Amino acid sequence: MTDVAAFSFDKLVIFGVGLIGGSLARALRERGDVGGARRVIGVGRSAASTARALELGVIDASAALTDDAALRDALQGADVVLLAAPVAQTQPLLERIAPFLDPQTIITDAGSTKSDVVAAARAALGGRINQFVPGHPIAGRESSGVDAALPDLYVNRNVVLCALPENAPNAVERIAAMWRATGASVHAMPAEQHDRVFASVSHLPHVLSFALVEQILNSPDAELKFSFAAGGFRDFTRIAASSPEMWRDVCVANRAALLDEIDGYTAVLARLRSAIEAGDGATLEAVFARSRTARSAWQERAAPKPSPARSATDDASK
Amino acid sequence: MTDVAAFSFDKLVIFGVGLIGGSLARALRERGDVGGARRVIGVGRSAASTARALELGVIDASAALTDDAALRDALQGADVVLLAAPVAQTQPLLERIAPFLDPQTIITDAGSTKSDVVAAARAALGGRINQFVPGHPIAGRESSGVDAALPDLYVNRNVVLCALPENAPNAVERIAAMWRATGASVHAMPAEQHDRVFASVSHLPHVLSFALVEQILNSPDAELKFSFAAGGFRDFTRIAASSPEMWRDVCVANRAALLDEIDGYTAVLARLRSAIEAGDGATLEAVFARSRTARSAWQERAAPKPSPARSATDDASK
Known part of the structure; x- marks a missing residue:
C-alpha cells in the first residue's frame, strides 16, 4: 500500500474535462483516503464545458485555451497535466502548453493510440520529452461529456502506460500511482505493442x-x-x-x-x-x-x- | 381478432422439445384465451429430454423416435407437427414421419435456413409436400433445452413463413394463427429471400x-x-x-x-x-x-x- 499512500499532489491541470478527464478529477477528489489532488484546473476549447465542470464541482477553476495569461497561471506549479482531448489535438495542445511548462510538471495523456501521440509529443516538446509519460485508460465511452463523469469509472479498469526511455522512473511511478488511486490496474507496455x-x-x-x-x-x-x-x-x-x-x-x-x-x-x-x-x-x-x-x-x-x-x-x- | 379467435386444435406433435419447441408448447398452453392446443406430444431422440418435458408439464405425452407403434399413435389425428431439431435432421425426420402422416396434418419447422429445408422436405415427402409449411421463429438462443423454455419467448418476436406454391392457403393461415397466438408477428417471404x-x-x-x-x-x-x-x-x-x-x-x-x-x-x-x-x-x-x-x-x-x-x-x- 506504500505506493498509494505516497500519492498526492497540489495541482492537477486537465485539458478536456469530459468523461475521461472529469472522471479522473472526481476519482481523485471523492475516493477518500487513497490519494488526491488539492486543486484541479480545467482547460477547454469551449467556455460552456468548463463552466459545466465548475458547476458540478468537478474542477476548482477553469482557463480558456486561447488566454495566454490564464494558461500561464493554470500551468504554474502544476504537478500533473492530463491531456484528455482527441488524439489528433495532441501536438497543437502540447505546442500551446510548452512555453508555460514548469520543469517539474509531468504531462500524461489518455489517447487510444500511442505511437502517434509519442511522435506528436516529441515534435512539440523536443528536449523536454522526458516530462511526457504516455498513457491510455481503458474505460467505457458509451456516453460522453462531463455530466457522464463518475468517481468510480476506473475501478477495476486497466490503464496502460507506455513509458519513454527519457522518462525518469519516479515520473512514471507518479502517474502510475495517480491511476492506481482511481482504482485502476496499471500496466507497462511499449507504445508499438x-x-x-x-x-x-x-x-x-x-x-x-x-x-x-x-x-x-x-x-x-x-x-x-x-x-x-x-x-x-x-x-x-x-x-x-x-x-x-x-x-x-x-x-x-x-x-x-x-x-x-x-x-x-x-x-x-x-x-x-x-x-x-x-x-x-x-x-x-x-x-x-x-x-x-x-x-x-x-x-x-x-x-x-x-x-x-x-x-x-x-x-x-x- | 378473428384470426386469433379462430385458432385452436386438438393435437400438436413436437419433434425436439427444447427451447424452441418447448416454448411453443408452453405459449399455446399458458397464454390464456388466445388459442391453444388441447394435447401436446413430444418426440425426441433421447428419453431424458422428453421425460424432463413431461416432468415440467410442457407436454402431455412422449414418444420415442425409434418406436414405430408409439410414433404412429403420436401422429394419428395430429393437427400440427413442429420440427424443432437441427436443420440437418429435417430430411431423416420427415422420412421417419412420412409413413404415419395423416392427410389433414400440417407440418412446419423452426429452422434458421429455409431453401435447404424445402429441398429436404421435397425429397422426403414427395407428392405430400403441400402438407409442409416452412417456418422460422426469430427467437433468442443464449440458453437451450426444455428448462429454458418460456411461455412468452415469442411475444413481439418475428416469425417468417416461406409458404410453398403447393400449400393450401388455409394450411398456411393455420400455422400463422398458431404463431400469432404465441404473441409473435408473422411475416411471409420466399425461402430464397x-x-x-x-x-x-x-x-x-x-x-x-x-x-x-x-x-x-x-x-x-x-x-x-x-x-x-x-x-x-x-x-x-x-x-x-x-x-x-x-x-x-x-x-x-x-x-x-x-x-x-x-x-x-x-x-x-x-x-x-x-x-x-x-x-x-x-x-x-x-x-x-x-x-x-x-x-x-x-x-x-x-x-x-x-x-x-x-x-x-x-x-x-x-
Whole structure:
C-alpha cells in the first residue's frame, strides 16, 4: 500500500474535462483516503464545458485555451497535466502548453493510440520529452461529456502506460500511482505493442462493425434486412454507434498496426469462406468450437471484480 | 381478432422439445384465451429430454423416435407437427414421419435456413409436400433445452413463413394463427429471400465474430491481447459463444447466400482498408457516420414493444 499512500499532489491541470478527464478529477477528489489532488484546473476549447465542470464541482477553476495569461497561471506549479482531448489535438495542445511548462510538471495523456501521440509529443516538446509519460485508460465511452463523469469509472479498469526511455522512473511511478488511486490496474507496455494489441481487440472490431452496417446499407433490400435483424446483429453492431470522428482519428493514427490486423482478418475470413464453399463442416466446427472455448474463458476472466482493493497490488509501470 | 379467435386444435406433435419447441408448447398452453392446443406430444431422440418435458408439464405425452407403434399413435389425428431439431435432421425426420402422416396434418419447422429445408422436405415427402409449411421463429438462443423454455419467448418476436406454391392457403393461415397466438408477428417471404436476409443480418455476423476470436488465437501474443480486451470486444464477440454445431450446419445449409455476403463484406472491408492506408479521414468519417445513423435508427425501431397485443394486426402469411 506504500505506493498509494505516497500519492498526492497540489495541482492537477486537465485539458478536456469530459468523461475521461472529469472522471479522473472526481476519482481523485471523492475516493477518500487513497490519494488526491488539492486543486484541479480545467482547460477547454469551449467556455460552456468548463463552466459545466465548475458547476458540478468537478474542477476548482477553469482557463480558456486561447488566454495566454490564464494558461500561464493554470500551468504554474502544476504537478500533473492530463491531456484528455482527441488524439489528433495532441501536438497543437502540447505546442500551446510548452512555453508555460514548469520543469517539474509531468504531462500524461489518455489517447487510444500511442505511437502517434509519442511522435506528436516529441515534435512539440523536443528536449523536454522526458516530462511526457504516455498513457491510455481503458474505460467505457458509451456516453460522453462531463455530466457522464463518475468517481468510480476506473475501478477495476486497466490503464496502460507506455513509458519513454527519457522518462525518469519516479515520473512514471507518479502517474502510475495517480491511476492506481482511481482504482485502476496499471500496466507497462511499449507504445508499438500497445498499438498492436488495441488494433486487434478494439480498433479492428470497430471497423468490422461499421463495415457490416455499411454493407447492409449498400444492399437493395436494406430496409427488409434491418427489419429482421435481431439480437446477434444488435450485439455485433453496438460499437457501430460509436463516434465517427473519434474512430476516424484512431484509424488514421494507428494505421500501420490496423492495416496488419485487417490483412490478417481478411486471410482468416478467406479460409472460412473456402471451408464454407467446400462444405467442410469439420473445419468450420473446429474453428467455431475453438473460438467459443476461448471467448467463454475470456468471459470468465473478464467478469467484474468485486473489490477495487486489488488495484494497489497490480503490475505497475516501471 | 378473428384470426386469433379462430385458432385452436386438438393435437400438436413436437419433434425436439427444447427451447424452441418447448416454448411453443408452453405459449399455446399458458397464454390464456388466445388459442391453444388441447394435447401436446413430444418426440425426441433421447428419453431424458422428453421425460424432463413431461416432468415440467410442457407436454402431455412422449414418444420415442425409434418406436414405430408409439410414433404412429403420436401422429394419428395430429393437427400440427413442429420440427424443432437441427436443420440437418429435417430430411431423416420427415422420412421417419412420412409413413404415419395423416392427410389433414400440417407440418412446419423452426429452422434458421429455409431453401435447404424445402429441398429436404421435397425429397422426403414427395407428392405430400403441400402438407409442409416452412417456418422460422426469430427467437433468442443464449440458453437451450426444455428448462429454458418460456411461455412468452415469442411475444413481439418475428416469425417468417416461406409458404410453398403447393400449400393450401388455409394450411398456411393455420400455422400463422398458431404463431400469432404465441404473441409473435408473422411475416411471409420466399425461402430464397429469407436465406439472403438472414445470411446478411445473422449468419455473416456470426462468422465474422468467430473469425475475430480465431485471428487473436492464431497470433503470438494472444494472451496479452485477451487480457486487454474490453467492452467493444465483449459485445462484438458475444455471438462467438454460440453453438459450433448449429453454426456449422447453418453455414453449410445456407452456403450460396452466405458466400455472397462474405464476398460483399470483403469488398467493403477492402474499401475501408484503402481509405485507412491513404489516410483518407473524410471517407472513413462518412462511412462511420452513415453506419452510426443507421444503427441508431434501427435501435429506435427495434426497441422492445410494450404490449404483445399488436401481434394480431401484423402482416400475416398469405
